[in-house]
Amino acid sequence: LNFQPTKFITSAANIRQLPDDAGVEIAFAGRSNAGKSSALNTITRQKALARTSKTPGRTQLINVFEVTEGKRLIDLPGYGYAKVPLAVKEKWNLALSEYLQKRQSLRGLVLLMDIRHPYRDTDQDLLHWATDCGIPVLVLLTKADKLKPSQRKSTLLQAREAALVFGDGVQVEMFSSHNKLGLPQVEVILSNWLNT
Ligand code: GDP
Structure with a gap:
């Protein structure tokens, strides 16, 4: 699948305002600043x-x-801002878990985590919610260029090990927007999700 023709369609204030639940889509989530x-x-x-x-x-x-007709990428709001009131966070968490449970067109979740701080609290919550509903997850360890190759490799192995507790629906890859590390692997996984 060629992702280059991807176009912005709309912004939604909440899950209910999303386009009709038809076709296929992939959601992207992560802490603010994860990349x-x-x-x-x-x-x-x-x-x-x-x-x-x-x-x-x-x-x-x-x-x-x-990306093309009926194939969407959904950019969910970044989480983790300390200043967001707890009630707002809780409401959002509820909406998010409902989205993961009910959205028929959802084929997979890309969960982005800074390679230097993986698996923080909300990341783990999301992993639980998604895997409990049988949604495949791609954990992307972002900003991989920030680590030396040897550190990168051991962090990836540790992160894959840590993903095992969530069952076999979780894949873990490294990624860097700066040097495109991991891009081919990501493209293969996303293409497979959108073509099923
Ligand atoms: P978002 O809040 O998750 O959308 O994160 P952004 O994409 O805006 O990135 C947050 C910060 O991290 C920015 O300053 C980016 O330049 C930086 N950043 C994002 N991706 C990378 C990467 O692959 N490598 C490095 N070194 N920095 C990155």
Whole structure:
């Protein structure tokens, strides 16, 4: 699948405002600053398809992109901002777990984590929710260029080991938007998800 023609379709304030639950889609999630926007831009070979909200706590939207007709990429709001009120976080968590449970078109979840700080609390919650509903997960260890090759390799092996507790629906790869490390592997996995 060629991701280059991907276009922005719409922004949604909540899960209910997403396009009709038809076709197929892949959701992207991660802590703020994990490198999600950069990864989306790298995968689609576009400079500014996904933009980051640099304002902590600002209302964040779900951005919907279309690769080709009926094949979508869903950019979920980054989580982990300390300043977001707990009630807002809880409401969002509820909506997110409902989305993972009910969305028929959802073929997989890409969970982005900074390779230097993998598996933080909310990352683990998401992994539990997704795997409990049988949604395949691709854990992307981002900013892999920040580590030396030997460190990278051992971190990847550790992260794969740690993923085993979530069952066999989780794959772990390294990624770098700066030097495109891991891009071919990611493309294969995303293409498979969208073509089934
Ligand atoms: P988002 O909040 O998850 O969408 O994260 P961004 O894509 O905006 O990236 C957050 C910060 O990390 C920015 O300063 C990026 O330049 C930086 N960043 C993103 N990807 C990489 C990467 O692969 N390597 C390095 N070294 N920095 C990255």
